Amino acid sequence: MKKDITEFFTELFYPPRCMVCGEVLSQSEKRYGLCTRCRPRVSVIREPFCMKCGKKLLDSTLEYCEDCAKSDHGRFFLAGRGVYLYDGVMREIMYRFKYKNRRYYADCFARQAYRLYHKWISDIRPDLILPVPMFRGKMKKRGYDQAVCFAKALSKVFLIPEGKDIITRVRNTLPQKGLSGAARRLNLKNAFHIRGNLVQSKKILLVDDIYTTGTTVDAVAEALRDAGAALVCCMYICVGSGKRRRKK
Ligand SMILES: [Zn+2]
Ligand SMILES: [Zn+2]
Incomplete structure (x- = not known):
């Protein structure tokens, strides 16, 4: 840069x-x-990770995490990759990044993303980077949106344009924590709106801060595909580790 x-x-x-x-x-x-x-002390994601969602796997004989294997890899995004493992140290870093105005961390995250995934990105060649939007009220309170910061930083290192305000969160959703899988999906259904035909036939790199169950990025990916996006792949700053599941 x-x-x-x-x-x-x-x-x-x-x-x-x-x-x-x-x-x-x-x-x-x-x-x-x-x-x-x-x-x-900071764990960068390296193989083995889930070939679908990018979750860290503990066993190198595995291809997919339990969630992805269970859903038969049936997600609206093609694949996703995370930069760091969401463990104790990273939780503290993410807290400061989100709530203590350490927006400049986004550049370090993006540089690390480049070191890990530039080959993956150059194979996919996304046309546009879009952040998973935060609800407007929440954003006003905090003053900035961490996914937007990360998207901007990625746009600089990967030289892919970043789209502004293309996805909007049309209603605030309940916190996902504590909801069952079906309740999570229902909670997010129709929560996102895609403006105009700006994603038509485009390959999208969807960006979020933390990937846990994937319900959020999947709901946004579904909205993008409905709006005509050719493909959606995802990148997140942090990702958890997947449970064990052996290859069949
Ligand atoms: Zn230090
Ligand atoms: Zn997975």
């Missing part, structure tokens, strides 16, 4: 700090957003 003059001065006055311990980073540490000591 090329640095512009604003970024130069921002770095001068607010030098990049380690996302874990807050130490000022050396030149070589900057690209990871982590100091040398903290880097091993």
